Amino acid sequence: MLKLENVQSGYGNKLAIKEVSLEINEGEIITLIGANGAGKSTTLMTICGVVACRAGSVKFQEREIHKMAPDEIVKLGICQVPEGRHIFPQLTVKENLDMGAFLRNDTEEIKKDRDYVYSLFPILAERRHQDGGNLSGGEQQMLAMSRALMARPKLLLLDEPSMGLAPLVIKQIFEIIKQINKESNTTIFLVEQNANQALHIADRGYVMETGRITLSGPAQELLANTDIQKAYLGI
Amino acid sequence: MDYFIELFFSGLTRGSIYALIALGYTMVYGIIGLINFAHGEIYMIGAFTAFIVATVLSIYGFPLFSIVIIAGLAAVVWSSSYGYTIEKIAYKPLRHAPRLSPLISAIGMSIFLQNYVLLAQTSDFLPFPTLIPDWEFMEPIAHIVGTTDLAILVTTVMVMVLLTVVIKFTKIGKAMRATAQDRMMATLVGINVNNVISATFIVGSALAAIGGLLIASHIGQINFYIGFIAGIKAFTAAVLGGIGSIPGAVLGSFVLGLTESFATGYVSSDYEDVFAFSLLVLILIFKPSGLLGKATNQKV
Amino acid sequence: MKQSILQVTGLTMDFGGIRALNSLDLDVKSGEIVALIGPNGAGKTTFFNCITGIYTPTAGDIFLTPPDSSKKISLKGLKPNQVTEKGLARTFQNIRLFAKMTVLENVMIGRHCRTKAFVFGAIFRTAATRKEEKSIIETSYAILEKLGLAEFANEFADNLPYGAQRRLEIARALATEPLLLLLDEPAAGMNPQETIALDKLIKKISLDGQAILLIEHDMQLVMSLSDRIFVMDYGKKIAQGTPAEIRENPVVIKAYLGEEVDA
Amino acid sequence: MVSLKELKKGLLTSLWFVFLTFPIIVIKVDPIQRTVIWRWQNALYMALGTFGIYLLVKYYQHRKENQPSRPKNTEQTESFLHGILQKPLQRKILVGVVATIAVLFPHFFSTYQTNVMTTALMYVVLGLGLNIVVGLAGLLDLGFVAFYAVGAYTYALLNLHFGLGFWTVLPIGGLIAAMFGVLLGFPVLRLRGDYLAIVTLGFGEIIRLILENWGKFSKGPSGISNISRPGFLGMEFSLEQSILYTYYLMILFVIITIFVVNRLQDSRLGRAWIALREDEIACQAMGIDKRKTKLVAFSLGAFWAGIVGVMFAAKTTFINPASFTFLESAIILSIVVLGGMGSIIGVVFGALILILMPEYLRALSEYRMLAFGGILVCMMIFRPQGLISNIRRTYRFEKKPQ
Amino acid sequence: AGDTIKFGVAGPHSGDLASYGLPSVNAAKLVIDKVNANGGINGKMVEMLVEDDVCKPEISTNTATKLVSDGVEVVLGHICSGATIAAMPIYKESGILVMSPSATSDELTLSGDYPNFFRTIAPNAAQSPAMIDFAINKLGLSKIAIIHDKGDYGKPLAEGAKKHVEQTGKGEVVLFEGITPGAMDYSAIVQKIKQSGAEVVVFGGYHPEASKIVTIMKKKRLKTKFVSDDGVKDDTFIKVAGDAAEGVYAAGPQDNSSNPMAAEAKAAHKAAFGSDPGAFFEGAYAATVAMLNAIEKADSTKLEDLKKVLQTEKVATPVGDINFDKNGDAIGVGFSMYVVENGSYIVVK
Ligand SMILES: Nc1ncnc2c1ncn2[C@@H]1O[C@H](COP(=O)(O)OP(=O)(O)OP(=O)(O)O)[C@@H](O)[C@H]1O
Ligand SMILES: Nc1ncnc2c1ncn2[C@@H]1O[C@H](COP(=O)(O)OP(=O)(O)OP(=O)(O)O)[C@@H](O)[C@H]1O
Numbered sequence A: 001m002l003k004l005e006n007v008q009s010g011y012g013n014k015l016a017i018k019e020v021s022l023e024i025n026e027g028e029i030i031t032l033i034g035a036n037g038a039g040k041s042t043t044l045m046t047i048c049g050v051v052a053c054r055a056g057s058v059k060f061q062e063r064e065i066h067k068m069a070p071d072e073i074v075k076l077g078i079c080q081v082p083e084g085r086h087i088f089p090q091l092t093v094k095e096n097l098d099m100g101a102f103l104r105n106d107t108e109e110i111k112k113d114r115d116y117v118y119s120l121f122p123i124l125a126e127r128r129h130q131d132g133g134n135l136s137g138g139e140q141q142m143l144a145m146s147r148a149l150m151a152r153p154k155l156l157l158l159d160e161p162s163m164g165l166a167p168l169v170i171k172q173i174f175e176i177i178k179q180i181n182k183e184s185n186t187t188i189f190l191v192e193q194n195a196n197q198a199l200h201i202a203d204r205g206y207v208m209e210t211g212r213i214t215l216s217g218p219a220q221e222l223l224a225n226t227d228i229q230k231a232y233l234g235i
Numbered sequence B: 001m002d003y004f005i006e007l008f009f010s011g012l013t014r015g016s017i018y019a020l021i022a023l024g025y026t027m028v029y030g031i032i033g034l035i036n037f038a039h040g041e042i043y044m045i046g047a048f049t050a051f052i053v054a055t056v057l058s059i060y061g062f063p064l065f066s067i068v069i070i071a072g073l074a075a076v077v078w079s080s081s082y083g084y085t086i087e088k089i090a091y092k093p094l095r096h097a098p099r100l101s102p103l104i105s106a107i108g109m110s111i112f113l114q115n116y117v118l119l120a121q122t123s124d125f126l127p128f129p130t131l132i133p134d135w136e137f138m139e140p141i142a143h144i145v146g147t148t149d150l151a152i153l154v155t156t157v158m159v160m161v162l163l164t165v166v167i168k169f170t171k172i173g174k175a176m177r178a179t180a181q182d183r184m185m186a187t188l189v190g191i192n193v194n195n196v197i198s199a200t201f202i203v204g205s206a207l208a209a210i211g212g213l214l215i216a217s218h219i220g221q222i223n224f225y226i227g228f229i230a231g232i233k234a235f236t237a238a239v240l241g242g243i244g245s246i247p248g249a250v251l252g253s254f255v256l257g258l259t260e261s262f263a264t265g266y267v268s269s270d271y272e273d274v275f276a277f278s279l280l281v282l283i284l285i286f287k288p289s290g291l292l293g294k295a296t297n298q299k300v
Numbered sequence C: 001m002k003q004s005i006l007q008v009t010g011l012t013m014d015f016g017g018i019r020a021l022n023s024l025d026l027d028v029k030s031g032e033i034v035a036l037i038g039p040n041g042a043g044k045t046t047f048f049n050c051i052t053g054i055y056t057p058t059a060g061d062i063f064l065t066p067p068d069s070s071k072k073i074s075l076k077g078l079k080p081n082q083v084t085e086k087g088l089a090r091t092f093q094n095i096r097l098f099a100k101m102t103v104l105e106n107v108m109i110g111r112h113c114r115t116k117a118f119v120f121g122a123i124f125r126t127a128a129t130r131k132e133e134k135s136i137i138e139t140s141y142a143i144l145e146k147l148g149l150a151e152f153a154n155e156f157a158d159n160l161p162y163g164a165q166r167r168l169e170i171a172r173a174l175a176t177e178p179l180l181l182l183l184d185e186p187a188a189g190m191n192p193q194e195t196i197a198l199d200k201l202i203k204k205i206s207l208d209g210q211a212i213l214l215i216e217h218d219m220q221l222v223m224s225l226s227d228r229i230f231v232m233d234y235g236k237k238i239a240q241g242t243p244a245e246i247r248e249n250p251v252v253i254k255a256y257l258g259e260e261v262d263a
Numbered sequence D: 001m002v003s004l005k006e007l008k009k010g011l012l013t014s015l016w017f018v019f020l021t022f023p024i025i026v027i028k029v030d031p032i033q034r035t036v037i038w039r040w041q042n043a044l045y046m047a048l049g050t051f052g053i054y055l056l057v058k059y060y061q062h063r064k065e066n067q068p069s070r071p072k073n074t075e076q077t078e079s080f081l082h083g084i085l086q087k088p089l090q091r092k093i094l095v096g097v098v099a100t101i102a103v104l105f106p107h108f109f110s111t112y113q114t115n116v117m118t119t120a121l122m123y124v125v126l127g128l129g130l131n132i133v134v135g136l137a138g139l140l141d142l143g144f145v146a147f148y149a150v151g152a153y154t155y156a157l158l159n160l161h162f163g164l165g166f167w168t169v170l171p172i173g174g175l176i177a178a179m180f181g182v183l184l185g186f187p188v189l190r191l192r193g194d195y196l197a198i199v200t201l202g203f204g205e206i207i208r209l210i211l212e213n214w215g216k217f218s219k220g221p222s223g224i225s226n227i228s229r230p231g232f233l234g235m236e237f238s239l240e241q242s243i244l245y246t247y248y249l250m251i252l253f254v255i256i257t258i259f260v261v262n263r264l265q266d267s268r269l270g271r272a273w274i275a276l277r278e279d280e281i282a283c284q285a286m287g288i289d290k291r292k293t294k295l296v297a298f299s300l301g302a303f304w305a306g307i308v309g310v311m312f313a314a315k316t317t318f319i320n321p322a323s324f325t326f327l328e329s330a331i332i333l334s335i336v337v338l339g340g341m342g343s344i345i346g347v348v349f350g351a352l353i354l355i356l357m358p359e360y361l362r363a364l365s366e367y368r369m370l371a372f373g374g375i376l377v378c379m380m381i382f383r384p385q386g387l388i389s390n391i392r393r394t395y396r397f398e399k400k401p402q
Numbered sequence E: 001a002g003d004t005i006k007f008g009v010a011g012p013h014s015g016d017l018a019s020y021g022l023p024s025v026n027a028a029k030l031v032i033d034k035v036n037a038n039g040g041i042n043g044k045m046v047e048m049l050v051e052d053d054v055c056k057p058e059i060s061t062n063t064a065t066k067l068v069s070d071g072v073e074v075v076l077g078h079i080c081s082g083a084t085i086a087a088m089p090i091y092k093e094s095g096i097l098v099m100s101p102s103a104t105s106d107e108l109t110l111s112g113d114y115p116n117f118f119r120t121i122a123p124n125a126a127q128s129p130a131m132i133d134f135a136i137n138k139l140g141l142s143k144i145a146i147i148h149d150k151g152d153y154g155k156p157l158a159e160g161a162k163k164h165v166e167q168t169g170k171g172e173v174v175l176f177e178g179i180t181p182g183a184m185d186y187s188a189i190v191q192k193i194k195q196s197g198a199e200v201v202v203f204g205g206y207h208p209e210a211s212k213i214v215t216i217m218k219k220k221r222l223k224t225k226f227v228s229d230d231g232v233k234d235d236t237f238i239k240v241a242g243d244a245a246e247g248v249y250a251a252g253p254q255d256n257s258s259n260p261m262a263a264e265a266k267a268a269h270k271a272a273f274g275s276d277p278g279a280f281f282e283g284a285y286a287a288t289v290a291m292l293n294a295i296e297k298a299d300s301t302k303l304e305d306l307k308k309v310l311q312t313e314k315v316a317t318p319v320g321d322i323n324f325d326k327n328g329d330a331i332g333v334g335f336s337m338y339v340v341e342n343g344s345y346i347v348v349k
């Protein structure tokens, strides 16, 4: 479904990802793990076109997308929960959710989806008329996740969705990821610091170090890999 | 009492004049956080275009009704085109620059446009044709509210309501608000940010053009420099009302216009602007984000 | 019995209709590490904001008692900078470094409230000023070394890896010589490896007798570090106790931890 | 070379500009005689002009793309200058060269050039003053000219009524301006960003309006004339000598200002300003008193403006409120931003360019201000960070071997 | 002196006040072209050096030094009194003759500080009494509202007018106020004029503000008379104010509608620039003629020689046959009062 070949990109005259190739098949959950600053977020931003791809190619459903404008890419059905949440601070919770469904026109369905995410995160329902910017860190994270769900994407890119969440909610988040993957057949590309849990729900995983993919394979294999256990799982 | 009412309506007219320009200011500020010093010049160009087109048409003997329509349309079309082009040339390349760089670019643009019109047209004042004739039935109150005063007031309020509705409820309005608050995220939900910003400049400039047409008919004269003072005052009004807020811009303009009017009427016009600016300082001390501006108490 | 340095009683904070803090009591004793945990939106960050003067609480009292005296200082109504001067220093949940300043300079800013040089000293660079500047640099560098940031000293803060930025926040707060250090989710966004390093680091800081109040969602870290834990939900304190007690507390499990508690 | 597609785009661009400028540059009406002049040739010039500019821009872009090292080059020139400033010996040589040029300047150029250069130097000091407020402390001040006016009127009035001399009033002017800085600072401290901008703009206007209207105090719009030029131990100067003397005085002021601003910037206070600019909340949480720090920035900035104001009154020997309009504030702000916010050398360059440019553009006669506006826009587009950015010396700690 | 006569022209040629400066550039150009076409002056061509001062004192000192450096022999300008006062010391030092078509400040001629200054416009000191006397004696009105534009031209005029009313003791000033030039709407001040019960408005300032005020006065159905100054006695005023201009009185240089030179100058402008001349055009034209004439007669550009000619010999100009008194004010540019009738200024008999 998504294929990156020798992708290079960065900021200013600094390359943040030097050579990344990876592939995601329809219906999979793929996770990308790596140390801080390895270039994981940059990879996601490059897929979405926010950071320009300097070399190599990005293909989505057989189409080259790395020269397209970000909003065009989003229209193809790729959606991202970015690092740092990026809630619209002066829009209410409800309006934030509606922004997630910006490209959709099926009012009835949108309403249903909204009720669905409210049922997932009841605290959001409670806060629905409050400005997004005033939510607590964790509430914002839930909102960011919900907003992405509102888009009903084909491919969902998640950048550290568990950051700042209470243990209970983290569990719930991973449940939700599994659930939408199964029920709506959404393909998921998950970047996580919480490598342990990420690998537990993922089909396959990639490991990234300073801008390069250094290892990849089925999630179970990676979990068993001693190097990975030492470096990323804290065991 | 009569005197009070007279002053009140003077203030209202003045306020509406400010408001028509302040609306564009506030929209542009709202979306890219730029104090667009060239906005006054857009207004000036709108007025000039209206002047040129209207005069040409009247020389060629068109009926008044069609002159008003065509001149108005021309003003809107050309002002919007200028707004659009200026954004592309002077502001878009500076999207990621430090905050003050576009401000300086705007000041440069403002100087440029003034002198462009000065050179291409004239430095002299020009008589603006009477596009809005006095209505018979207004005669008994003409000494308080004239036809043009009424036209300006009504247009202002209509435009404000319309804009508020558009921004609050339509898709493009929502896109504008989202873009204003977080440009990257707006892109990520599928908004074409460049188009939204262009649209904002186009709408803001169109408003300035309508303002140009109405205001010039009201005062009956134009020259290349009218945009500058109008711009400063409108900017003040927009901030007073809470910059970025549409109803705020209108309220701020009314407050400013009324203050100036009453200051002139009951104190002295010598210090009319001193009153206006002192009021501004005073209001901002108690309401640091303006009358209707949202207090953005940043969550920490 | 150690003397308590921070005493908060009946702290309440309303935002419009929302009561983010509801008559909360809390105290920290000298040399202790205390953790504050609770579900998202429980009001933990709001608590920090209230005691550091960023928000003005609706009701309640906040007292700080320096360890070597028995005089209580009320922090209520003080401005954030005054609170810091009195001895509370904090880090932020969303990192707020001075991005365009170097790492060293970030820490030097922390020394601001403990130094004096002003316009005159700056212009004429008097002997006293020079001495003070020297001591600022040296102290700051020492703190960087202690937190393992010395290698980055001359880098701009925003070029640092995320984990290092979190540590820099701590360094900067430490530079103000706080009586009590407030950490808001220091481990957020860190990988398990880095979290373990952070654990060690906090312990090291605490060994010098530094009292610490910590907000964190990483239970492993909380359990390993804390002497005592306060748990809150919906602005109220729902439990307090040692890590062992909290782990077993059914109310906490239900509201926050979930069924199985590992670690 | 330029591709066909680009040519087509160029054509469209020039057509667009022809359309855009059509009513203004082609039609000229005389509403009284009721005649219309169609100046079609202008449309043609516009088409050719924009097409030419378009090709030029494309050519420039191509060159930039085909030479990937080019951006690095500019980077290098910047760090080259940076390097010079960091190395003591080279810095000394540079300073020496600049000093020689500065000293010899009046001997090689006419009185007019010297006079213009003096004006430019005054703006250097103004720019450096505003740089404290905007560049370092990050407070957008659009009414800086008010303090300049305060300084100028302090001297003019004291000279007029009490016959006080330049040197006596110089510090007084600075201090009074600084006082006004504090006066303005108090109410506006709570305001953020652009709200601050408009209030300072308002303040600037208030000062000017008071000077204009309060005739008994300030002689109103007629202004004050016959202000004494700067003296030196009671010596009598001819006009030419006086211009020369003023020039050297300004050089001295510039040196002092650079020295002081440099020291301020490298001090505890300077760090606090920069931190305040970066993040106010974090700054307060680090124990910095926001109010006090901002007030000091305001009053120090105002102090320099006051000093230059005194100098200004002494140099022109005549002042009236018309010299202190908002446009003046805008120019000073442009100097700071164009030069590169917070960078001293940047501000020096910015002032020299922005003040000398209109003078040397006199050759363009009526196109002078058109060009000025256009160049301002272009310079911002090509160097959005300012001419010289980020040359701030950062603190370093080199561990000495024990 | 070289082989050309360098003739400086200074004034605002860009910025908000350009409309007051540019007409004198045109005037100088017309005269000089004509002179040069006829073989120049005493065999020398006249070269024109135009410099912008934006009406700002600080710029005008640069402008003046520039002109002096470039070796000009005489200067037409500056336009604004403030800019002129600031520039004068520089010309004085170099002994250069300066003649302004528009700077009306009393100080320039009456203080005696600027012996090299001349002008073809009457000083404020002459104009304010003329306006007031006209309103009181001719129109027979006594309740006077004095309005000015706060500028360095209008305000001193208004102040002079007020003083004159108080001195003569015949009328009464019921309102004395400054308006903000360029403001978008003057209805408040118009309502205030009405409220004050004034029978006549005496205005000190320029035509853009005046035309806005009379337009609003007409809209508000005020019948108060409007008496104004030289800055308003400009055809642009009538064009812009249209109907509202009817019945407005303005002081202006003596009637020269019968002066063939004035008509000729106007026609020449129309031919060369395709439009009617703007503010101070005639005065500038006259000043250029007077200065070039003096150079020719004196066959010198020394200040003393020029002064002698200017003070003793009358010269025919569009503003009449003039020479200058010892202060530098033109003799023979006395005032007439004009009234707008059927779209043009005619002299009030
Ligand atoms: N906006 C930016 N400008 C310049 N450099 C950046 C920017 N964002 C990231 N970088 C740099 O690019 C590199 C990769 O960063 P990235 O954010 O992709 O890492 P990451 O793997 O997502 O790390 P983390 O776990 O901290 O989120 C880092 O060295 C970082 O400093
Ligand atoms: N400025 C504010 N205005 C309105 N509501 C606020 C404001 N600040 C916080 N709140 C609300 O108060 C509640 C507590 O927020 P707080 O940030 O203290 O939570 P928290 O315990 O730190 O949560 P997290 O673990 O997710 O960071 C939240 O529901 C939030 O929406």
Ligand SMILES: [Mg+2]
Pocket (backbone or CB within 6 Å): A040, A041, A042, A083, A159
């Ligand atoms: Mg990341």
Ligand SMILES: [Mg+2]
Pocket (backbone or CB within 6 Å): A136, A137, A138, C044, C045, C046, C093
């Ligand atoms: Mg929190």
